[in-house]
Amino acid sequence: MKCFLIFCMKRRMSKMKSNYLKEMYRDKLGSTSAPVKAAFWFTLCNFIQRGISMISTPIFTRQLSTYEYGVFSTYSSWEILLAMIVTLSIPKAMMNLYIKYEDRESVLSSICGLELVLTGIWLIVGIMFGKQIGVLLGLSPALVCCLFLNFMFSVPVQCWSFHKRYDYDYKPLVAVTLFLAIGSVLFSVLAVFFVRPTAEMRAIASVVVTIVLGMFLYCSIFRHKKKFYEKKVWKFAIGFSVPLLPHYLSEFILQSSDKIMINYFCGASDVALYSVAYAVGSVITLVTSAIDSSFAPYQYQKIKSGEYGLLKKRANEVLSLVGIMLALIMISSREIVLFFGGVKYINSVEVIIPICLGVFFNYIFQFFARVQEYYEQKLKVVIPSVLCAVLNLILNYICIRKYGYQAAAYTTLLCYALFCIVHYIFYKNVCRRYLNNKNIYDIKTIIFISIIVSICGFFIMILNNILWLKYLIMFITMIMLIIKRKWILTKIIKTIRKA
Numbered sequence: 001m002k003c004f005l006i007f008c009m010k011r012r013m014s015k016m017k018s019n020y021l022k023e024m025y026r027d028k029l030g031s032t033s034a035p036v037k038a039a040f041w042f043t044l045c046n047f048i049q050r051g052i053s054m055i056s057t058p059i060f061t062r063q064l065s066t067y068e069y070g071v072f073s074t075y076s077s078w079e080i081l082l083a084m085i086v087t088l089s090i091p092k093a094m095m096n097l098y099i100k101y102e103d104r105e106s107v108l109s110s111i112c113g114l115e116l117v118l119t120g121i122w123l124i125v126g127i128m129f130g131k132q133i134g135v136l137l138g139l140s141p142a143l144v145c146c147l148f149l150n151f152m153f154s155v156p157v158q159c160w161s162f163h164k165r166y167d168y169d170y171k172p173l174v175a176v177t178l179f180l181a182i183g184s185v186l187f188s189v190l191a192v193f194f195v196r197p198t199a200e201m202r203a204i205a206s207v208v209v210t211i212v213l214g215m216f217l218y219c220s221i222f223r224h225k226k227k228f229y230e231k232k233v234w235k236f237a238i239g240f241s242v243p244l245l246p247h248y249l250s251e252f253i254l255q256s257s258d259k260i261m262i263n264y265f266c267g268a269s270d271v272a273l274y275s276v277a278y279a280v281g282s283v284i285t286l287v288t289s290a291i292d293s294s295f296a297p298y299q300y301q302k303i304k305s306g307e308y309g310l311l312k313k314r315a316n317e318v319l320s321l322v323g324i325m326l327a328l329i330m331i332s333s334r335e336i337v338l339f340f341g342g343v344k345y346i347n348s349v350e351v352i353i354p355i356c357l358g359v360f361f362n363y364i365f366q367f368f369a370r371v372q373e374y375y376e377q378k379l380k381v382v383i384p385s386v387l388c389a390v391l392n393l394i395l396n397y398i399c400i401r402k403y404g405y406q407a408a409a410y411t412t413l414l415c416y417a418l419f420c421i422v423h424y425i426f427y428k429n430v431c432r433r434y435l436n437n438k439n440i441y442d443i444k445t446i447i448f449i450s451i452i453v454s455i456c457g458f459f460i461m462i463l464n465n466i467l468w469l470k471y472l473i474m475f476i477t478m479i480m481l482i483i484k485r486k487w488i489l490t491k492i493i494k495t496i497r498k499a
Contacts, residue, residue, distance in 0.1 A: 052181045056189065057279055060202065061341040063192050070268030072199035073275035075143050077259045079150065081252050086122045086151045087115055089248045091158050093240040095300065097233065098166055106227045108163045111237060112156050112218065113228035119152035138263060146203040153214025160217050176213065183209040250385035253392055258408035261396050270405040276341040277348035280333055281355030284326050288363050291318055296370065303374050303440065312442045315367060319446060322363055323453045330356050330460045331474060351409035353461045360453055361416035367441055368427035375434055384422035388415045
């Protein structure tokens with residue numbers, strides 16, 4: 001009896017302690033500001049979306065042949081390029097539209113109306129001339145149809161997601177992100193396993209999920225705010241986006257055109273090898289995309305309020321975090337390739353380091369480009385982008401034909417580094433013109449971090465051939481991370497909270 005009473009008392013105390021912790025958690029969560037809570041959930045959304053995509057990669061690399069995986073990678077590259085042309089990249093104008101107009105829901109519905117018209121016209125073109133477009137792109141008519149259907153129904157998802165981020169309304173965004181991420185991958189996996197292991201099956205399955213979600217969001221947006229057309233919104237959106245289209249296309253050329261050129265000069269199998277290497281190098285985008293969900297609006301807000309000192313400090317912290325994460329990815333590149341693609345993709349390891357460094361410089365240039373975009377200096381954004389894109393096409397045309405798909409990684413790295421330098425020159429011009437020559441960023445620290453990350457990259461390239469030394473360094477690094485885990489987590493949390 002005594003033992004039973006002691007057991008009951010202990011259980012009661014444990015329950016009281018648990019309830020106390022829950023109440024304490026609720027109090028802390030309730031006192032946290034909406035932007036901080038939203039930043040946390042938006043970060044989690046990005047990790048979920050990209051994380052599920054990354055985790056599913058090993059399934060597709062093993063289930064699909066290298067040829068089919070290469071075809072789907074080529075399809076994905078064309079999807080990025082044609083989406084800019086079909087939609088005119090108009091959703092990118094929403095940040096400026098929301099600053100300009102107070103009725104954000106009218107802006108949202110008007111932009112969706114404009115995009116529905118544009119994508120509808122292109123869908124008709126895609127259906128009528130599917131075979132001819134397929135020959136031009138190197139894709140089957142089924143994949144061409146998937147492209148244009150995806151453009152039409154992914155637009156409301158993109159616009160609605162931005163609207164929710166701007167209003168810090170994270171709960172519905174989390175639900176939609178989970179539906180799209182899990183639904184697309186799960187349906188695609190089932191299609192390639194039980195129907196046919198081809199690029200077409202993977203694309204069709206993914207597009208079906210996008211169509212279902214897109215139709216629901218179109219209905220929801222237009223039912224809530226019946227404003228399909230608003231002249232001033234359409235006029236501003238087109239006037240803002242069209243002049244910047246060469247810049248967005250140039251970004252695509254630097255990021256994805258190499259896969260298309262590898263497909264033409266080397267074949268779909270080499271595209272698959274390069275795509276796996278690029279996927280590994282782009283793992284860092286899990287971090288950068290998550291950070292940018294709160295950091296990009298933060299940059300706009302601090303430029304507007306003139307708090308450049310805070311922005312400098314924040315930018316240095318963000319770039320340092322990205323550099324550390326990138327170094328960890330580079331040193332683990334061989335192991336990540338084995339996980340993502342298996343032994344048949346092991347030859348792609350040799351191009352991961354230059355791809356990673358290219359991704360890093362691509363992230364830095366955005367710091368400068370956002371300042372130019374804020375002051376609507378469209379020409380200053382477009383000129384360096386076009387110059388570097390043209391250089392990249394020329395170098396890829398010469399080097400891929402001569403040295404194979406590996407050359408694309410080095411030409412892209414070179415162009416991204418040049419991209420940063422040219423954008424920095426134009427950024428300085430904007431500072432002189434609008435900010436009395438004040439520097440928004442700490443350039444010396446940015447250069448220092450860039451040099452350190454580059455040296456680490458080339459050092460790791462050597463280490464990949466001395467495995468015992470590499471694993472020793474990885475072991476020591478892991479021990480240090482475990483020892484300093486509290487300090488690191490504190491720094492990361494403080495960085496997120498400052499947004």
